[in-house]
Amino acid sequence: LNTLGISAFVLRYRSPEMEWDKLAQIMDVQRAVRVVRSKADSLHINASRVGLFGASVGGELAIYAAAAKQGLYQADAMDDDMFRPNFTILLYPSLPAGIRPHQERKQDDSPESSDSFASHWNASLVPPSLIISAADDACVSMYDMVALHDALHVGRNLTEMHIYPSGGHSFAFCYRQGKQFMQKHEVCMWTERARAFLERYVLQKPRV
Structure with missing residues (x-):
């Protein structure tokens, strides 16, 4: 990202291990x-080109955030700004139950989570998105990636x-030791x- 002149920020979101649910993460x-x-002006960045990059569960949260119909919490004046990103990069993302037609419901997918997706999220709101996965991923099925692509399409x-023939799960930036x-x-x-993708759909767009 930095080589393209894009600034990156790392979010440490609340996790189930901290006894917070998915709503808190979103x-x-x-x-x-x-x-x-x-803070776009003080950071010297373009407020109309703020995107989300998420891998695995982080990718699922990016989907939820990008498809949300409304903000979930109003804390202060900062929350007057738009909460949806301008683009997403999704690396082998887990999928919300509402768009997982190719497999049985997972244990952690309660009926409430599926109903919530249908009532509070709209796939048509998702901005330009890039989906990356591997066909031999044992954690996230490539068929789920196809289902996500179809839902957005x-x-x-x-x-x-882009689904690569092999690579497994968590290949990320390919810095695995011993590999x-x-x-x-x-x-x-x-x-x-x-x-x-960024050059085509994000960087060529005029500044707002």
């Missing part, structure tokens, strides 16, 4: 987007998806796909 993501936008979203092949592995080229 609040954290929405708040992070708003904080960055509210129905909403006429600008969505790009000498990873830097030369095909899946490691996803960053070039991300660069092209």
